[in-house]
Amino acid sequence: MIHSTDLPDIRKVCIQTLEDPMLQKNKVGMDVLRLDKIHTVISGNKWFKLRYYLMDADRQGKKGIITFGGAYSNHLVATAYACKQAGLSSIGIIRAEEPPSYSPTLKDSLSYGMNLQFYSRLDYKNQQLILQLQQSYPDFLLIEEGGRGQLGIKGAEEILHIQSSHPYTHIMCAVGTGTMMIGIINTALSIQQIIGIPVLKIKNNSQEIADYVNHNTSSKNFSLQHDFHFGGYAKKNDELIRFMNNLYHEHSIPTDFVYTGKLFYGAMKLVEKGFFETRTNILVIHSGGLQGNRSLPEGMLHF
């Protein structure tokens, strides 16, 4: 099926060691697994979560994929692009009224041939909608929002196998649905601690994520740090933007304001406040997502 050459190349993933006075002072090592390097559109963890769904669509002889997302969704645009490359059709269900002007993410998804359909937030939550879509599009494989689900987890279980992750005592990642984190927990050593930084505001969500994680892994060596969501999904402030610009200046690591900016901010803050013992060695998963920065005003980020 995968006859295109412009799909992500996992060989481009590298591990980058951060040389940083603050880390040295705290005697903590921090390396970054640069999944953002694999592709510009199907970036980072989205490729891992999508791969098995694409294969499944092919195996079942489906004509295309139908999935869900918001106006800035990395998953949506990655799906649109991957489907185009794989010769599949794609339908994107957007949880909003149709906006008068499309975000860069929506424009791109459209240009990759995705059929965009807009639903109000109320309809979108409706289980009925899913059934309806399955009936209307029997030739399409339905993927939950963000690539959530068993095949997404299976794909995420490959992330730690790209490079040796054995030297690390801790592995940190951003958490949206929690799918990537489950894959990481399931393949980490039992002596390693996995720390997830949820990018959504806690409240009801925290239990939902914790339940989803607990149902899909038998390990208990993980925790969620809820203090770094900056007010909620896609919320930001000057401090976060300043941090992202600094991280880029000092370490040449570009981050996005929805996921990885908050992840790195959380990782650095935890080290700074003495959360980790000395000689801790952390692997931070850079899960990509840089396309989302295009919704920021020009010039706000220096990269």
Ligand SMILES: *Cc1c(COP(=O)(O)O)cnc(C)c1O
């Ligand atoms: C989607 C996304 C995540 C969240 O992944 P989940 O598996 O939904 O938790 C993290 N980082 C980036 C860059 C993403 O695009």
